[in-house]
Amino acid sequence: MNCVLEQPGSQLHGAPSITLRKSIARNGGQPFEDSDVLVLSSRSTSDPHSKDSTQLYLDLRLSKPLLPESTIMWGFAGFRVTLSSSPLRFRWNHYIDSHGQGGPPDEGTMTSCDGEEVETGIGVNPETGEEEQYEERWVDQPVTPTTLFAFLTSSREPSESDGFIAILGEHALAMRQFPNDTEFQAVRVRISTSSSSEVLFKQNADTLLPLLEFALSGADKLKGSPWQRGQEIILHEESWFVWDAGMTGGK
Known part of the structure; x- marks a missing residue:
């Protein structure tokens, strides 16, 4: 398909x-x-x-x-x-x-x-x-109303992407795997509104974690005007693409 x-x-x-x-x-x-x-x-x-x-x-x-x-x-x-x-x-x-x-x-x-x-x-x-x-x-x-979310891909065509990022509620995930490369990269973060976010897990994430941190920072700054679907954004000097983003309860 x-x-x-x-x-x-x-x-x-x-x-x-x-x-x-x-x-x-x-x-x-x-x-x-x-x-x-x-x-x-x-x-x-x-x-x-x-x-x-x-x-x-x-x-x-x-x-x-x-x-x-x-x-x-x-x-x-x-x-x-x-x-x-x-x-x-x-x-x-x-x-x-x-x-x-x-x-x-x-x-x-x-x-x-x-x-x-x-x-x-x-x-x-x-x-x-x-x-x-x-x-x-x-x-x-449960996902409460007015919760920020963002789903990002490293390529405009998701099926060709080697990297994926998701931010939703108190959770954030990032995963990456380059073609013909057995190394699998992953980060899981707990997002806090009262203190700094906590990295719960990371593997082979020297470059992936900064990308997720840039995404978290960028999404937080855009709470009043979230990224738009299909938008190209720059994370740590890399181009990424917005598959979905917004605030729950909105359009």
Whole structure:
């Protein structure tokens, strides 16, 4: 599926989201959680439940407990595309992936149960290297009105990007992986309004962390007039592009 950036000013739908994984179970086994999983997702190109709706996401999974010396269990970013509405089924395209490219399609079916989103599908178990059935349970963290958000890509065409940045609420993620390069770069930051932001995790981030810091500083200065979709911005002398930005509750 060839997904391209729409023209600047094109309207997006819904709201950005902060999603945490509660548990995973494999092959009908007992649910467990060995990772601190954070997913930040943009608004969608149409109703998220409608076929072919697309949103940008960053998914970073770190070993527990979350510490500066945690390891990356899995990190990837790209587009989530709605394959069908009944049942609700998504594909997560991995434009960068800490496990490398060329894996099987990442697809799952979603249902709601007791306030949680239940994802079922078939995926590779990193411990065995085999494809297995899985069930993941996800919960959304509330996003209050007038919360600043920004989703940035290193290329105007996201599918050609080697870097992704997301800022939403108290969270910020940045990930980068150059083509044909096994080095995967990642940063996770907790944003505070009362004190300086805290770097919770970083790996191979000597150049990535300054980019995220520039993005945080630039976004904060534009609270009254956020970046516009499709806009080219300069971060630490690099050109980046705005996939989505604004204030929740606004347009």
